[in-house]
Amino acid sequence: MFDLSEDHRNIQSMARELAREEVLPGAAERDRTHAFPEALVGKLAELGFLGVFAPEAYGGSELDLLSYVLALEEISYADAGLGVIMSVQNSLAGWPILSFGTHEQKLKYLTPLATGEKIGCYALTEPEAGSDAGSQRTRCVLDGDHYVLDGTKVWITNGPQASIIVTYANLDVESRYKGVCAFIVERDFPGFSVGKIEDKMGISCSSTSELVYEGLRVPQANLLHQERDGFKVAMATLDGGRIGIAAQALGIAQRALDLAVGYAKERSTFGKPIAKHQAIQWKLADMKTRLEAARLLTWRAATMKDRGERASAECSMAKLYASEAANFCAYEAVQIFGGYGYSREYEVERLYRDARITTLYEGTSEIQRMVIAKHVLS
Numbered sequence: 001m002f003d004l005s006e007d008h009r010n011i012q013s014m015a016r017e018l019a020r021e022e023v024l025p026g027a028a029e030r031d032r033t034h035a036f037p038e039a040l041v042g043k044l045a046e047l048g049f050l051g052v053f054a055p056e057a058y059g060g061s062e063l064d065l066l067s068y069v070l071a072l073e074e075i076s077y078a079d080a081g082l083g084v085i086m087s088v089q090n091s092l093a094g095w096p097i098l099s100f101g102t103h104e105q106k107l108k109y110l111t112p113l114a115t116g117e118k119i120g121c122y123a124l125t126e127p128e129a130g131s132d133a134g135s136q137r138t139r140c141v142l143d144g145d146h147y148v149l150d151g152t153k154v155w156i157t158n159g160p161q162a163s164i165i166v167t168y169a170n171l172d173v174e175s176r177y178k179g180v181c182a183f184i185v186e187r188d189f190p191g192f193s194v195g196k197i198e199d200k201m202g203i204s205c206s207s208t209s210e211l212v213y214e215g216l217r218v219p220q221a222n223l224l225h226q227e228r229d230g231f232k233v234a235m236a237t238l239d240g241g242r243i244g245i246a247a248q249a250l251g252i253a254q255r256a257l258d259l260a261v262g263y264a265k266e267r268s269t270f271g272k273p274i275a276k277h278q279a280i281q282w283k284l285a286d287m288k289t290r291l292e293a294a295r296l297l298t299w300r301a302a303t304m305k306d307r308g309e310r311a312s313a314e315c316s317m318a319k320l321y322a323s324e325a326a327n328f329c330a331y332e333a334v335q336i337f338g339g340y341g342y343s344r345e346y347e348v349e350r351l352y353r354d355a356r357i358t359t360l361y362e363g364t365s366e367i368q369r370m371v372i373a374k375h376v377l378s
């Protein structure tokens, strides 16, 4: 069904080479130290992987979503923490500016994101607006030629490093999502600060924090799209973002499968390699089947978006299925490794922790089911 073009295969092998030669060797160490992988982020930039969708005029690679999915799976295969850094930069920070920004906004903000000169993030989630993203409580008030923002965002991936923050705030909390506006905030704007940094279970080299806005003044020129149209910017952005998380999940699932296959051939019990036991074979067969199904859903969603179709339900199906497949594959890989799989010495233990986030961020599995059900019933 899917025949990758030569260009797609080239992107895939470029990403695979970087991932296996330069990303994989330090992944366990970064998991332990939680160190932000600055040098590797620089390598992603050199390959054009931080501005995948941005036109060349704005410093990007001008590639399609399928290319992005292929590259992101490879990077996440080696280190899902680096994968999410790449995903947020492209899908959540760059994409809304590309799709809704003015030429001036793109020149000023998309270009440094695409070249990797600056890190970006997406500030939607709040303490009381996680799954219910429409209940934005961060306030914005127009004051002369500036908007003044007050509020706190939480769980912001790349928050501690980001200089360009796509931020959502509400003109009128009573009207819920209908008052939401999207802004491009710079880290240096007075009134901005980074709050608590989260100590996470996995994807440890990416950092996640609170962002605090206290009387933060944003020039009117930094309003992204129209006043009160911010929720649509947020939701349209998440459609593509969810494809990115699906690709990240594919990388984790593929790595779990490869490690499990290798171990099953080496480890013997009852006088033969465990790969010869049907109990193990069935696990490997189920892992492979779910992984391939997830990959097809993800490639299909990406291809639909590349054709310019609205594909919200398909993006949610890809994210739902791939994230649950990644958890399944990581779980079964630990099971195949037995007690060793429970040790930090073995990579499957990290994959198990890294996989866990994929059913949570960019919409929980329950939220994906809501989006899919709405489509089915419409």
Ligand code: CAA
Pocket: 084, 088, 092, 122, 124, 125, 130, 131, 132, 133, 134, 155, 156, 157, 177, 231, 232, 235, 236, 238, 239, 312, 360, 361, 362, 363, 364, 367, 370, 371
């Ligand atoms: N594209 C464009 N517009 C969309 C849209 C989309 N995909 N989805 C909804 N809209 C529009 C609707 O058409 C509707 O517009 P009208 O008023 O003109 O009809 C409007 O938005 C409101 O839509 P809903 O009624 O569906 O809104 P809702 O309040 O019921 O919420 C939801 C829908 C899907 C549950 C949404 O709140 C949601 O996605 N929640 C999860 C939030 C989420 O994923 N957060 C992730 C944070 S980012 C992150 O995790 C990053 C990271 O760390 C890596």
